[in-house]
Amino acid sequence: MLPLDHIPFYSPDPEALAEGFARLGFTLSPPSRYTAPDHPDAAWRGRCVFTRDGWFDLLFGDQPRTPGAPMSVLFRTPDLAATRRELAALNPEESFHLERGWADDDSLPHERFAYSGLRSRIAPLVLAVIQHAWPCVDLLPAWQEHANGAQAVTALIFGGEAPGPAAATAARFLDHQALEYWPQATFDDAFPGAKVRRAIRVRVADLAVTAAALTAAGARFAEMESGSLAVPPQFGVEAGFLFSA
Structure with missing residues (x-):
């Protein structure tokens, strides 16, 4: 894989x-x-x-x-x-x-x-x-040392979109967990105001460190029920980020 x-x-x-x-x-x-x-x-x-x-x-x-x-x-x-x-x-x-x-x-x-x-x-x-x-x-x-504690880029999240017809074949060779598909409403709740419904899941070492870094930068973010931090597109980056421990 x-x-x-x-x-x-x-x-x-x-x-x-x-x-x-x-x-x-x-x-x-x-x-x-x-x-x-x-x-x-x-x-x-x-x-x-x-x-x-x-x-x-x-x-x-x-x-x-x-x-x-x-x-x-x-x-x-x-x-x-x-x-x-x-x-x-x-x-x-x-x-x-x-x-x-x-x-x-x-x-x-x-x-x-x-x-x-x-x-x-x-x-x-x-x-x-x-x-x-x-x-x-x-x-x-x-x-590789980041103020937000980023450790790994783990997935690209699509909101309100579906896999293509070749997805099943590709899943035999490519890590299918690296592509996530969320319902449009779920995505919009997590990442309001997105021009394109795309977000990136990033694994971090400590969510408290991530929250402190985002707060210090004046970034908008919200804590989800899972404890992950959802960061909507901002600062010219047209992608959301989902920081997860």
């Missing part, structure tokens, strides 16, 4: 998006720069948020459908070629290769990626599989 690796966000201003994540208590990486070995003129910039298990990629995008919202879910594989063969029924795209460095510091090794989108409709967003080292070779441990 392939685990959730990361969730990308696109924005015409990734620095402003990164500031929103920072206000929610996340630690940001330095500015990133992605290049594609097979496309020498291509480059992308952004920021990253790393937890101990899973991460967010905050990338530049000229005209994303919803700036600042989750755009995909990628699942990590140790062998992309083998996974593409296993997932043939999900119509994987050709592999694409990327390399990441830090724009202001070339002293760390570069992280290399190979990924393949899945054409079959599995979820409301396009899913993909990706191969790279974990923990990333270009990652400093201090970047």
Whole structure:
């Protein structure tokens, strides 16, 4: 079963998006720069948020459908070629290769990626599989320490939407618990005012620490019956967060 690796966000201003994540208590990486070995003129910039298990990629995008919202879910594989063969029924795209460095510091090794989108409709967003080292070779441990206590990115939550026709097939290979489907009314109660009904479940070490960090930042949040903290979209981040212990 392939685990959730990361969730990308696109924005015409990734620095402003990164500031929103920072206000929610996340630690940001330095500015990133992605290049594609097979496309020498291509480059992308952004920021990253790393937890101990899973991460967010905050990338530049000229005209994303919803700036600042989750755009995909990628699942990590140790062998992309083998996974593409296993997932043939999900119509994987050709592999694409990327390399990441830090724009202001070339002293760390570069992280290399190979990924393949899945054409079959599995979820409301396009899913993909990706191969790279974990923990990333270009990652400093201090970047995984967060004021909100974030430990792991565990799921993307959809409100009022349904799985796609290929979901059952994908569940044989991809961690199906990484995709949650909530009734629209339940989602709206937890995350009022969302432009798109998407939220991210994040496991934290101590909910009291999370609540203190959110309060200090002036963030809106509510405690659910389960004890989890529901944070509606704010600060330019067009996703809710569900912090759970």
